[in-house]
Amino acid sequence: MAPPLYQVVMNTIVDRIASGSLPSGAMLPSETQLGAELGVSQGTARKALMELEARGLVQRVQGRGTFVTVRTPETSLFNFFRLRNPDGTLESPRLEWETVRRRAATPEERAELFGRPESVIEIERVRSLAQRPVTHEVSVVSAALFPGLADRVPLPNTLYVFYQQAYSVIIVRADERLSAHAVSEASAKALGVPAGTPVLEVRRRAIDVLDRVVELRSSQSLTDQHDYFVSVS
Amino acid sequence: MAPPLYQVVMNTIVDRIASGSLPSGAMLPSETQLGAELGVSQGTARKALMELEARGLVQRVQGRGTFVTVRTPETSLFNFFRLRNPDGTLESPRLEWETVRRRAATPEERAELFGRPESVIEIERVRSLAQRPVTHEVSVVSAALFPGLADRVPLPNTLYVFYQQAYSVIIVRADERLSAHAVSEASAKALGVPAGTPVLEVRRRAIDVLDRVVELRSSQSLTDQHDYFVSVS
DNA sequence: TATAATTAGTCTTGTATAAGTATTGATGTA
């Protein structure tokens, strides 16, 4: 069965974005141009663009055009870093320190990550809010998918923006499993809290626009001063 | 400025659902009928219906029709009760006990809840998974918005389904603030765990189809055997 | 009972027109 035309149009655009030929912030062809270029009507091109907007991949404004969604630290924060003050406001978290190393993948990581990588890059970080360490997180990505990443330390504060800018890997959604535990030994040391302190543990699988699991991240956060904010529907 | 026609169509349908004249599971008029009835084209009626589907208010299947989304305990569970086994599966949580009482609203509750109620109904519950109490939750709703609710104990297991069936109050989304704490004294007693046990606290504001905050819920859960599952995008 | 025809619904595509945005160029004035 042939897929509908508008899906064909969608796929070509997704490919162009994922390949980097339409970089972050770039203006897409207009509905009319796109239709002419791909041999469909303006209405069909329009439907594809609206679908992509609904998925958050592009943004459209009447009278101006359609643009590849720009992931700034702020928007990325809003989506994936979600510690908030009790009143709902948010300061920027500060990156205290990080270590980046390359190592062999565990069997679980091989099974979960896209490409079944033999070798992974592990990024360990401590973030602080209000002059106080609050989050200890470890991110793991395939070394093959992010060549040379380990040589680019220090990495930018917001990894998802960096993935998109430097590797055209666009994170669009994530699964998270949350639990409350007594802080782990490693995190207790990293955060400078006594053993037994309750922490919020978040285990996240980040998924990109091509539906690939490209990052595993596990974090422990202190939530006596801040809340982890979620909006569900 | 007159709103676009498709929004007018949307609003009339939302009103019909919220008023109960289109109950849960009911079939809506077809695109063609709806268009004729409201004096717009089939395409415009279609656009309204698709928008409502995107919001989860109706479900459409080609060749059959459009139906008001049915909230079963299962779908409601999937949306708003999110404790999972580590492997992602889910048993049905059992309702251990509940108490329902009417009392004066606190100033915070008055400020948050729709209608600034003087009087609220408080529903306290303990749920268990695998023969073990895991969640202690307290829900608070406006007494005016849910008349007679306190007289209907025992309440059904899933409140959101009940709200829709009995009061045509349709919860469509929620804000949640999560944190990890040592268990509160009340919850320690309710769950039968020692003081100091880490629990996941969830404070939720549930919002209905008319954009009203209709329920405040605070729960404490044990997460040593289960995870709290979230999907973000 | 099986099978074909019909009906009633959504889905896809196309076209015309409205409305919003930004640029350009003319015009008036200090």
Added chain:
DNA sequence: TACATCAATACTTATACAAGACTAATTATA
């Protein structure tokens, strides 16, 4: 001349409508 103002215009997306294709359930028929 230099500069601000304003109208025209050449883009863009948004709205609305219409025709035909596809899909599922029901009804008629062999």
